[in-house]
Amino acid sequence: MEKAEQRLITEDGRRVDGRGLDEMRPVKIEAGVLDRSDGSAYIEMGKTKIYAAVYGPKEAHPRHLAQPHKAILNCRYHMASFSVEGRKAPGMTRREIELSKVIRQALESVVILEEFPRSAIDIFIEVIQADAGTRTAGVTAASLALADAGIPILDLCPGIAVGKVEGRIVLDPSEEEDKKGEADMPVAMAPRLDSIVLLQLNGRLRSEEFREALLLAKKGINVLYELQRKALSKKFASFSPMDEE
Amino acid sequence: MYRIGTKPYPTKIMHDKLYELILRGERLDGRRPYDYRTIEIKTSIIEKTDGSALVNLGGTKIIAGVKTSLGQPYPDTPEQGNIVVNAELLPLASSFFEPGPPDEKAIELARVVDRCIRESKMLDLEKIVYIPGRTVLVVYIDVYVLDYDGNYFDPAVLASVAALATAKIPVYEVRDGEVVLSHEAKTSLPIRRFPVSVTIGLLGDKIIVDPTSLEESAIDTSIVLGWSQEDEVAAIQKNLQGLISFNVMDEIIRVSKEKANELRTRLMEAVGRVGIEP
Numbered sequence: 405m406e407k408a409e410q411r412l413i414t415e416d417g418r419r420v421d422g423r424g425l426d427e428m429r430p431v432k433i434e435a436g437v438l439d440r441s442d443g444s445a446y447i448e449m450g451k452t453k454i455y456a457a458v459y460g461p462k463e464a465h466p467r468h469l470a471q472p473h474k475a476i477l478n479c480r481y482h483m484a485s486f487s488v489e490g491r492k493a494p495g496m497t498r499r500e501i502e503l504s505k506v507i508r509q510a511l512e513s514v515v516i517l518e519e520f521p522r523s524a525i526d527i528f529i530e531v532i533q534a535d536a537g538t539r540t541a542g543v544t545a546a547s548l549a550l551a552d553a554g555i556p557i558l559d560l561c562p563g564i565a566v567g568k569v570e571g572r573i574v575l576d577p578s579e580e581e582d583k584k585g586e587a588d589m590p591v592a593m594a595p596r597l598d599s600i601v602l603l604q605l606n607g608r609l610r611s612e613e614f615r616e617a618l619l620l621a622k623k624g625i626n627v628l629y630e631l632q633r634k635a636l637s638k639k640f641a642s643f644s645p646m647d648e649e
Numbered sequence: 650m651y652r653i654g655t656k657p658y659p660t661k662i663m664h665d666k667l668y669e670l671i672l673r674g675e676r677l678d679g680r681r682p683y684d685y686r687t688i689e690i691k692t693s694i695i696e697k698t699d700g701s702a703l704v705n706l707g708g709t710k711i712i713a714g715v716k717t718s719l720g721q722p723y724p725d726t727p728e729q730g731n732i733v734v735n736a737e738l739l740p741l742a743s744s745f746f747e748p749g750p751p752d753e754k755a756i757e758l759a760r761v762v763d764r765c766i767r768e769s770k771m772l773d774l775e776k777i778v779y780i781p782g783r784t785v786l787v788v789y790i791d792v793y794v795l796d797y798d799g800n801y802f803d804p805a806v807l808a809s810v811a812a813l814a815t816a817k818i819p820v821y822e823v824r825d826g827e828v829v830l831s832h833e834a835k836t837s838l839p840i841r842r843f844p845v846s847v848t849i850g851l852l853g854d855k856i857i858v859d860p861t862s863l864e865e866s867a868i869d870t871s872i873v874l875g876w877s878q879e880d881e882v883a884a885i886q887k888n889l890q891g892l893i894s895f896n897v898m899d900e901i902i903r904v905s906k907e908k909a910n911e912l913r914t915r916l917m918e919a920v921g922r923v924g925i926e927p
Contacts, residue, residue, distance in 0.1 A: 472657075473657055498756045498759075498760065499760075501753050501756050502753065502756055502757050502760050504753070505753040505754075505757055506757075506886070506887070506888075508890075509887070509888075509889060509890040509891075510887075510890075512890035512891075513870070513890050513891050513892050587768075589885070593895070594892060597892060597894075598894065598895045598896070599892035599893055599894050599895060600887065600892070600893040600894075600895060600898070601887075601892060601893075602887060603872065603885055603886075603887040603893070604885055604886055604887070605768075605882065605883070605884055605885035605886075606764055606768055606884065607768050607883065608768060608769065608770075608877055608881050608882070608883045609881070609882055609883075610880050610881055610882075611880055611882065611902050611903075611906060614882055614902060615898075615899065615902070618895075618898060622895070
């Protein structure tokens, strides 16, 4: 007997977890959560949980990588082996290498690297639980960690994914929606500059749907931007130079 | 000495020159902003593959080979064949490429080609399953960049799709619960669509298509769009650092879609297809 296919979106536009199509999961963003690093941040989007830390600017290693006119940015996006269903091998997968590259390039778009010639800035993103949207949450946390480190940036880079599920464009797809849906599109922006810093697409969209998805992403990005700024104000409101060291 | 956002002087001079040209609708090599370089597609050039293609896009030369074998399906897709894409930026192609295992650029290239083929649903993977959950066809696509003058994404996708579309694979049959080679003549892979990718470079808010390596060194950023068919984009990768102004996206979509349709016509001619069976 054929089992009835479970729908991911109800007739009245509700998703499996009760969200509306343009609603993101509950978000928690904090700045300055790891003491050893020069800047750090923590983000939760639903069950996705990520730490980001920034070290630097510091001397570039190995030396020959140093650039005479700017700092180099290193970025490692990594998932903990327990972060997924089953167990992931602890080393860097091809996916993690690719995501490290696109996240680094997103952040290179906003960090004012020319302020620190011959030096390096290291960014570490550790996904401790993955439940969809990890690269965009990673960029959101990493750009906040850069701001927390006091590194000059043109703007924060909040990011969010949009998806196409059962023919509808949805904000911040859950893991189930990502897996069963028709498309997944991570977007990160520098909102003050109204510019895109990260854009990928997996899955099929008509050009009209693409436009709709991009606008929906922007909506989510503006919400995250506000939360990032609040997290920074919160940290620096209680900041007193006397507490340091 | 250097201020915010400034590039090293040689790069800056090139950038400003390109921008100045683009404002007049010109480029260094005489092309207009939305022109591709000349494209040549040759198929079935390596006898020991199931399918192969060599693509020349201006001064960029890429070869793709397809081999197949029997294997196990992935646990989450027991009723689908597998696609495995690998790409290498060979050191003979450019002094910028180094020997060794694939670096982040080679991995990105392989994954973008994979995404164009997989997400466009080019192959009907359900038709290459022999025993569900146990034995399926594994399609290996290996891409080698032989000569590099910018934009390896588009010729890599063209070569891979041309190799797949012209591949001849052995016929298998299931006998007593075992998959055995049949004596029938070789057959084609189940092809549904012809995905193509279009690489776009940005100079400020101006678009150029198919940048050369000289242009790549000076552009502000770049984005690759894989189109599965008329008005359907299946893969996107912003592949360089830099900002893309939100309001340029409409133009990027419009131009890449138009160019994709042109490329697809060229590709289908090269593989001897005029229409696609549903």
